[in-house]
Amino acid sequence: MERTCDVVILGAGASGLAAAERLSRAGLRLAVLEARDRPGGRVATVRDALDGVPLELGAEFLHGKPPLLQKLARRARVKVRTCDDTHGLLWRGRLEDGDAAFDFVEDLAAAGPPDRPVGQLIAEHARTGHWPERKVRMARAYVEGFYAAPVDTASALAIARMERAAEQLGGIAPSRPLQGYDRVLEPLVRALRRQPETLFFNAVAEQVRWSPQGVEVRARTREGALLGTFRARRAVLTLPLGVLKAQPPEPGAIRLLPRLPEKERAVARLEMGPLVKVFLRFRSPFWEEREDTRYGFFHAPELPIPTWWTLSPLRSRYLIGWAGGPEAEALSRLREEEVLRQGLEVLGRLFKLPHRELQARLESWRIQDWQREPFTRGGYCVIPSGAVEAMEALARPVQGTLFFAGEATHLEGEEGTVHGALATGLRAAREVLTAARGGA
Numbered sequence: 001m002e003r004t005c006d007v008v009i010l011g012a013g014a015s016g017l018a019a020a021e022r023l024s025r026a027g028l029r030l031a032v033l034e035a036r037d038r039p040g041g042r043v044a045t046v047r048d049a050l051d052g053v054p055l056e057l058g059a060e061f062l063h064g065k066p067p068l069l070q071k072l073a074r075r076a077r078v079k080v081r082t083c084d085d086t087h088g089l090l091w092r093g094r095l096e097d098g099d100a101a102f103d104f105v106e107d108l109a110a111a112g113p114p115d116r117p118v119g120q121l122i123a124e125h126a127r128t129g130h131w132p133e134r135k136v137r138m139a140r141a142y143v144e145g146f147y148a149a150p151v152d153t154a155s156a157l158a159i160a161r162m163e164r165a166a167e168q169l170g171g172i173a174p175s176r177p178l179q180g181y182d183r184v185l186e187p188l189v190r191a192l193r194r195q196p197e198t199l200f201f202n203a204v205a206e207q208v209r210w211s212p213q214g215v216e217v218r219a220r221t222r223e224g225a226l227l228g229t230f231r232a233r234r235a236v237l238t239l240p241l242g243v244l245k246a247q248p249p250e251p252g253a254i255r256l257l258p259r260l261p262e263k264e265r266a267v268a269r270l271e272m273g274p275l276v277k278v279f280l281r282f283r284s285p286f287w288e289e290r291e292d293t294r295y296g297f298f299h300a301p302e303l304p305i306p307t308w309w310t311l312s313p314l315r316s317r318y319l320i321g322w323a324g325g326p327e328a329e330a331l332s333r334l335r336e337e338e339v340l341r342q343g344l345e346v347l348g349r350l351f352k353l354p355h356r357e358l359q360a361r362l363e364s365w366r367i368q369d370w371q372r373e374p375f376t377r378g379g380y381c382v383i384p385s386g387a388v389e390a391m392e393a394l395a396r397p398v399q400g401t402l403f404f405a406g407e408a409t410h411l412e413g414e415e416g417t418v419h420g421a422l423a424t425g426l427r428a429a430r431e432v433l434t435a436a437r438g439g440a
Contacts, residue, residue, distance in 0.1 A: 001228030003197070005029040007432060008217050008230045010205045010254070011238035013041020014418050015405040017188035018425030019236050019432075024195060026433055031230045032192060033203040033219055035252060035375040039189045042240070042376060043418060045182035048281065050363075053316045054180030055279055057368040059418045060320075062177070064170030066419035068426075075187045079178045084296025084312035090303075090350055091134060095292065098299055104131065104139040109163035111156040117385045118143055118159050119151035141301035144325030146172075147416065148273025149382040151325075158383035158415075165413025178314065181418075203227055204375075206248070208235060209257045212399045222251075234401055234435065236428050238421075241408040242272035242377025251374035260402075266393035270408060273416075274328035275379025278305060278321030278343045279366040285310075285317050286361065287351060298350050304331065304342040308350070317363070319347065324379060328371070336367045380416035381408035391415070395424070400435040403428045 007023055009016050012034035020032050038044075042058035062069050062080055073080050089098025104125075111121055122139050125131040131139070143151050147159060166172050177184050192199045200219075204227075207218040215235040219227040237244075239254065244267045246253035256263070287293045287310070298308040305321040321343050323331055331339050344358045370379050383391065395409035405428035407414075407421040414420030 003031050003228065003230045005031045005230070005232050006234070006436075007031075008033065008215060008232040008235045009238065010208075010217070010235065011041060011240075011406070012036075012039040012189075012199065012201075013238060013240075013406070014043060014185060014421040015407070015425035015428070016041070016236070016238035017185055017192070018422045019238065019405055019429040020198075020425075021188045021191045022426055022429035023432060024191060024198070026429075028432075028436075030192075030195070030198050031232065032199045033205050033217065033230065034199070034201050035204040035222065037201050039199070039201075040182055040185055042370075042380070043181045043185055045180040047180070048316075048318075050281070051316070053311060053314055053318070054178075054182075055318070055366075056181050057277065058370070059181055060176070061174035062419075063172045063174055063417070064166055066169050066414075066417070068422045069184065069419045072187065072422070073177060073184050076184050078180075078183045080175045081178055081313045083174045083176055084310065085173050086295045087297045087299060088293065088295035088350070089138070090298070090300040093349075095298070095350055098138075098295075101134060101138045101299075102142070104135050104142070105163060108139070108143075108156075109160050109167065111160035113157065115155055115157040115385050115388065117152055118149070118154045118156040121156045122151065137301045138299070141299065141306055144327065145307050145322060146324070147382065148275050148324035148328065148379045149271075153271075153384045155383045155385045155388055157385075158388050161388075161413040162415065163413075169419075176311070176313065200227075204252065205254055207255045207257065208237075208402075210235065210398075210401055212401055215401060234403065234432055236403045236405055236432065238405045238425065238428075240272070240376050240378070240406060241267065241270055241381045243375060245272065246377060252377070256402075260398060262393055262396075263398075263404075266390040269384065269387040269390040270394070271382040271384060272378030273324060273380055273382040274326075274332060275370045276305075276323045276328040276331045276339070277368040278323075278339065279364075279368070280319050280321070280343065280347075280362060281364040282317050282319070282361045283363055284361070285315075286353075287319070293351055300346050300350055303346045303349070305339075305346050308347070321346070328379070332369055332371045336369075339367050340365055383415070397431050397435070400438075403431050
């Protein structure tokens, strides 16, 4: 296959879809190459075989009220409803109300220069006596879980910026798209499907040869068959950071010719946060049967799978386990059956139920390990201490020819989010159109 167009877009996740729709509306001819057999990237929805409830293998919540996502959800006619944002905390063997345990967030958001690992910031609060032991443990668990970031290396300034950005969007209180997150992106996909020979699935870009005059992208199928060459004046790369860090011949790795040392240095300084999710369906929602376990979220800091939640406001018999950062990295080294065993042990401690009883109550289970996804290779971007400016270097266009988008290129504190990814796709599209109008 030989294909000539105006712009090649690598990746049909949220950022790639947003860029593609904007450029298509501007009248440009596109080729969108997606390695998977579906659009969405880290928005990956499956539906329970029993009752059809949507299960989000990747992105799950809308945090606060991000306008881009809200507008897109309305366009898709997807209902967004707030979740049960009550929190139970397992502390010294007892499940108790944990809402007050998150009162460290303002201190994280207030961090100022010089940059340092967020673990040092937490330790400073602990040394001064300002934070008791429970707050210290919860802060560490929050950073490693919510941000998928190791506290010993993650940038305090980057996390402060993300906290402040979230507050401006209404905080991190979660809402859920009731019909599934994939339906939120459907209007973007639908717009591309109207254009024949625009959206290519099972198309793994393996090489981008570029010059100020244009690009040639060579692609294969996942099975290794040569798909052909896509030629264009410009390219937009929306690949996850984990893929950009991969080296040929690893699956999904891409080669840029000539090489871009500035981009390579930026990619090397950033990290991809590990993420594992556990989906357990039980014969009944036993956590609703007792007054003292009726929470929307459950926290067990320092246990292997430290965070769990229900599918509220949907009624279901699912509990979802979440591990990020070092805990997820450790789980990735285990067989799935061992991850399940550890998950049931954590739930046994949370709900005071024997392991055998939980096994008997369990109907189905699924483990989603994002490190094992060759076209993602992790959860989302983590900024180590001192590496904030690396994101700017990664996002910067190259000679009016190569443009970069994706959550790891968001520079205002919304990295790691779907709305951040959408915003970067629109920003890259604006950059392409500006370059096109200037004749660059």
